[in-house]
Amino acid sequence: MDTREKDIEKLKDYKYGFTTDIENIKAPKGLNEDIIRFISNIKKEPQWMLDFRLKAYERLKLLKEPNWQKPKYPKIDYQDLYYYSAPKSMNDKPKSLDELDPKLLETYKKLGIPLQEQARLNGIAVDAVFDSVSVATTFKGELTKHGIIFCSMSEAIKKYPELVKKYLGTVIPVTDHFFATLNSAVFTDGSFVYIPEGVKCPMELSTYFRINASQTGQFERTLIIADKGSYVSYLEGCTAPMRDENQLHAANVELIALDDAEIKYSTVQNWYPGDENGKGGIYNFVTKRGLCKGKNSKISWTQVETGSAITWKYPSCILKGDNSIGEFYSIAITNNHQKADTGTKMIHLGKNTKSKIISKGISAGFSDMTYRGLVDINSKAKNSSNYTQCDSLLMGNKCGAHTVPYIKNKNFDSNIAHEATTSKISEEQLHYCQQRGLNPEEAVGLIVNGFCKEVLQQLPMEFAVEAQKLVGISLEGSVG
Amino acid sequence: MNEQLQLDFDKIIKTLKISEKEIQLKKSFLKKFIENGFPNRKQEDWKFLDISQIIKKNIGELSFFNDYSLPNKIDPSIFVDGLEHNKIIFINGRIEKIDFNYEDRNQIEINDEIGKNITFDYENSLIDLNNAFTNKVYKILIKKNYSLKKPLIIYHSTNNKIKSKNVNLSLNFELEENSCLRLIDYFSDNTDKNFVNILYNFNLKKYSILKNYKLDKFRNNNLKYSFNNIEQDDNSISETFILSAGSDYFKNEVNCNLNGEYSSAFINGIFSLKENQQHEIRSTINHLVENTKSYQLIKSVLGKNSKSAYQGRIFVDSKAQKTDGYQLSKAILLDETSEFNAKPELEIYADDVKCSHGSASGSLNENSIFYLMSRGLNYQQSKELLINGFLLDVVEKITDPEIRNLVKNIIGLKE
Numbered sequence: 001m002d003t004r005e006k007d008i009e010k011l012k013d014y015k016y017g018f019t020t021d022i023e024n025i026k027a028p029k030g031l032n033e034d035i036i037r038f039i040s041n042i043k044k045e046p047q048w049m050l051d052f053r054l055k056a057y058e059r060l061k062l063l064k065e066p067n068w069q070k071p072k073y074p075k076i077d078y079q080d081l082y083y084y085s086a087p088k089s090m091n092d093k094p095k096s097l098d099e100l101d102p103k104l105l106e107t108y109k110k111l112g113i114p115l116q117e118q119a120r121l122n123g124i125a126v127d128a129v130f131d132s133v134s135v136a137t138t139f140k141g142e143l144t145k146h147g148i149i150f151c152s153m154s155e156a157i158k159k160y161p162e163l164v165k166k167y168l169g170t171v172i173p174v175t176d177h178f179f180a181t182l183n184s185a186v187f188t189d190g191s192f193v194y195i196p197e198g199v200k201c202p203m204e205l206s207t208y209f210r211i212n213a214s215q216t217g218q219f220e221r222t223l224i225i226a227d228k229g230s231y232v233s234y235l236e237g238c239t240a241p242m243r244d245e246n247q248l249h250a251a252n253v254e255l256i257a258l259d260d261a262e263i264k265y266s267t268v269q270n271w272y273p274g275d276e277n278g279k280g281g282i283y284n285f286v287t288k289r290g291l292c293k294g295k296n297s298k299i300s301w302t303q304v305e306t307g308s309a310i311t312w313k314y315p316s317c318i319l320k321g322d323n324s325i326g327e328f329y330s331i332a333i334t335n336n337h338q339k340a341d342t343g344t345k346m347i348h349l350g351k352n353t354k355s356k357i358i359s360k361g362i363s364a365g366f367s368d369m370t371y372r373g374l375v376d377i378n379s380k381a382k383n384s385s386n387y388t389q390c391d392s393l394l395m396g397n398k399c400g401a402h403t404v405p406y407i408k409n410k411n412f413d414s415n416i417a418h419e420a421t422t423s424k425i426s427e428e429q430l431h432y433c434q435q436r437g438l439n440p441e442e443a444v445g446l447i448v449n450g451f452c453k454e455v456l457q458q459l460p461m462e463f464a465v466e467a468q469k470l471v472g473i474s475l476e477g478s479v480g
Numbered sequence: 481m482n483e484q485l486q487l488d489f490d491k492i493i494k495t496l497k498i499s500e501k502e503i504q505l506k507k508s509f510l511k512k513f514i515e516n517g518f519p520n521r522k523q524e525d526w527k528f529l530d531i532s533q534i535i536k537k538n539i540g541e542l543s544f545f546n547d548y549s550l551p552n553k554i555d556p557s558i559f560v561d562g563l564e565h566n567k568i569i570f571i572n573g574r575i576e577k578i579d580f581n582y583e584d585r586n587q588i589e590i591n592d593e594i595g596k597n598i599t600f601d602y603e604n605s606l607i608d609l610n611n612a613f614t615n616k617v618y619k620i621l622i623k624k625n626y627s628l629k630k631p632l633i634i635y636h637s638t639n640n641k642i643k644s645k646n647v648n649l650s651l652n653f654e655l656e657e658n659s660c661l662r663l664i665d666y667f668s669d670n671t672d673k674n675f676v677n678i679l680y681n682f683n684l685k686k687y688s689i690l691k692n693y694k695l696d697k698f699r700n701n702n703l704k705y706s707f708n709n710i711e712q713d714d715n716s717i718s719e720t721f722i723l724s725a726g727s728d729y730f731k732n733e734v735n736c737n738l739n740g741e742y743s744s745a746f747i748n749g750i751f752s753l754k755e756n757q758q759h760e761i762r763s764t765i766n767h768l769v770e771n772t773k774s775y776q777l778i779k780s781v782l783g784k785n786s787k788s789a790y791q792g793r794i795f796v797d798s799k800a801q802k803t804d805g806y807q808l809s810k811a812i813l814l815d816e817t818s819e820f821n822a823k824p825e826l827e828i829y830a831d832d833v834k835c836s837h838g839s840a841s842g843s844l845n846e847n848s849i850f851y852l853m854s855r856g857l858n859y860q861q862s863k864e865l866l867i868n869g870f871l872l873d874v875v876e877k878i879t880d881p882e883i884r885n886l887v888k889n890i891i892g893l894k895e
Contacts, residue, residue: 068524403837405823405825407820407822407823407824407839409813409841413816416842417840
């Protein structure tokens, strides 16, 4: 095989593994106060934002990188990373989609999200984050009619400083853990969503993240506020090109649901997982936290995690308002040398709060998968309940599946139920499928999809199809 | 505290007749303990109940010196009635009597193993403390094909002659092929505010059976820590039952290594707690070879201001195919101030396994109470009946009928 063919072969494995040749502006390598000032300056941020960043940086100096997680990784040299990388043509921000760099648009086409067409056809508004800068937000007009704000974070800082000031850092404070604080100091862009009182967002909002440049960390920050009685469903997808080195992705996502509001947040994460020998891949260390601030509010997390060399995240719900509901649906698939340590935290503070956790973990190859979750019912959270189910499926005896739930019940009125099982695909099931004409891989795909059904059902239609395919692709070559 | 430790240690060394080598060994354990101190909540295994804080709050400063050259008087009133048994009597940190009157003495070997401390790979500073201060390590060996006719009861007792605030006991058991031992740990305390630290090691050879029952029923203000390490060979069975109800604080740790095929381990436990009691069970089952089995059932009934924690870990090695692991923990919270914590953990590296765990906690079911009250019971009676049934479930798991009845009597459970 000549090199070209090899490249094509490689691309088949990870179909999002292309890079786009676009000139980038990068901040110099390293992390220090000047870099933070540089980022803030280049984004023409107001003083309060810079102060926010510097406060986080001061705190960061005192913090140590956590080390309790199951997947260990080589030490990251934070001084050897680029903290800002933007496509050059973004310097003069385009006013509309037509003005975008055609190469950028091409990239999104390859990703399967032709912004114009898909957005118009599907009625999904897309905000695409390329390396660190938000490129374009489609469907603005339609959203503005309803008073919905859906724009990049940097735009929101300029246009809606009052909203950003009021809510940014209220769920994930700058003094949180190491990666969250790092993000607070150096975040470059992300999405901002505000749904006004009583508005049901008429379409799915969506963001696509992509890391293009090498040696960059991607630090995006998303803030979603659902005002009283509103509803929004938000989707997030991620890809990155294939590179030999590991890249860091440390995002912060904050959700705030006020009285009677509902936020549904779905993620399909397909960062580059590294090659079959475990070389390269993304470190996905993300902090996602939702606050059910008002009464009767609801936050629901759905995630399909198939990518990344290491996934380390716990999308959580703080159920502060009375009668609030938190849900977490997750499928995590690891293959080859991938590692995942993921789960959720449900913190019950208000009365009559309910939470539900459904987690499905599938590990194959040499991978390692951990579900780690916390259910904490506070003494004031009368009459609350939680139901947790976490199932693991193992393929082969070189991989591992672990469950580490923490259960704290401080309220005698409340109920917690937790179940976990670990099993493998039985020979019988496989035999049955093969008898009916499926090949072994199709059979596994079918059984796994059945195993994940409860979670896949939670995804919006357009994503469910993609996710189902992704489940199949991720497990290719793991049987036989 | 460190000065006190050193001072008391030197005093003890003077009263003991042991060789220089043994002194050095003990010194090394003391040094390790002083370096690490008591475990605290920063350590994952001690996350729920922080023993260093509890000692500070309940006892204050510990002291460690006891003159082990002087015997203690045995008070026969502590003995269990209605059950013929062998005895080991342990008073104030000193083993006073070992009595195997019902057995064929040729089949049991008891050796005083000075200098042969029980050590493990894992970091646990309380084991270091035990090894530094324990008076004598006995090894009890049950010979091939011998089943003890009567159960062995170890009486853990303290009385007002005790000088220190800490007592340590360390025993090493070996069960040879096809032997059987029924062992009851029976706690009766007449003193307050001591920290009792117990370390057992069991070595189970092929086809041997160990049944260990830990009965801590009588209300006392002592703090207790017990660590059982069980090594199991092919086809061996271990059964551990823990009644955790008497002390202010009691943490039972059971570490079980299933090294031989077709070996199985059962751990069942009851927490029945009231005012300010804080108890914990932590079990670790390591499935290391094929065709092994484990089962754990832990139930808690928690009254005012009490707190219980269960940490159960099932580890399955990649070699250990066809493992069967099951774990269930349930809790009833009776009061708004009671608290239940659980961490049921699975760590699995083999694919052909059946492992599951479940955990549930909540208050007594109002509907069931209503049902019983509509049939003429009053509120209190209905509650008691439900709790009775809830706990009986665990007691029924005890395989030895004699001991099952004893435990039922002790707890006051009706059938």
